[in-house]
């Protein structure tokens with residue numbers, strides 16, 4: 001497809017249909033001049049019993065969900081708009097190009113390309129992690145450029161310096177597990193179902209975070225590491241109930257471990273959560289100090305964590321930052337963040353041809 005001016009001339013306001021299918025959520029959103037009119041998300045419960053996302057099942061579920069999700073997004077947008085909204089009134093089609101599970105990405109990409117071809121509309125390719133950052137531009141109360149964003153999801157943990165919607169740089173990232181993985185793997189060790197992050201959050205609310213002290217890794221610069229935490233939790237549980245719970249002696253039987261967990265679940269969850277949060281916030285403080293930037297955001301699925309949201313607010317008050325946290329529905333994977341990112345690309349006429357392919361990994 002050509003990216004000529006005729007394709008970029010919007011009706012007013014410019015309407016963008018965005019599709020997100022990078023992992024296990026099928027989502028579609030419509031935005032009008034950067035204002036979100038709908039954000040429909042279909043979750044895939046099919047993965048729960050496997051303890052993680054099964055790529056093949058995710059692709060199949062996207063295929064089943066994509067048409068009803070887009071239909072619902074158009075219908076909902078019509079209810080929130082003074083003028084009727086149909087597929088024909090859309091000015092551009094956006095989709096998540098990368099990173100993600102390739103089979104999942106292909107479903108959204110192929111659908112978006114087909115729509116762009118059939119409707120003769122421009123196509124916009126969006127980087128999923130950049131979209132998580134720009135979810136902070138959805139509300140009216142938004143950060144000013146340049147701002148810092150701690151992007152924490154199931155696959156990523158990054159500190160991003162965002163100079164404009166098109167100019168972002170990763171200044172720190174995890175060298176092993178992502179923060180979401182740290183939550184989910186800890187939850188798995190506690191016998192909680194996938195994804196365990198929200199459950200740790202829930203149980204932590206009633207727990208004593210100072211009861212158990214997990215080690216904080218000493219990683220230079222702005223990078224993160226979570227694999228040591230996972231190992232320390234493993235030893236901690238294997239020694240459940242012993243006088244030195246961190247000793248590498250593997251004394252507890254599975255039954256003793258299960259009993260220890262059930263009797264102390266809230267305190268264990270609160271202590272694990274507190275350590276993950278302190279690792280994140282300490283690096284964010286360092287990044288803010290080094291860059292002198294005081295507009296600080298969080299993004300990604302783990303930014304739904306109530307402890308992290310509270311810690312960011314408190315740190316901001318203490319250090320004179322302006323802090324920004326997306327609404328819950330814009331934290332975990334959603335198409336509204338793809339739509340807002342696409343809107344800024346639309347303004348720049350940053351379109352892609354129908355030959356574009358999704359990729360599992362992507363540079364920034």
Ligand code: KG4
Nearest residue numbers: 153154155180195197301302304305332333
């Ligand atoms: O961004 P996201 O929806 O998907 C990607 O990984 O791209 O993030 C999912 C991650 C999972 O690891 C999930 O456990 C975590 O976000 N998560 C949470 C919470 N809600 C979602 N972790 C801790 N507390 C939460 N409330």
Ligand code: ZN
Nearest residue numbers: 153300301333
């Ligand atoms: Zn994500």
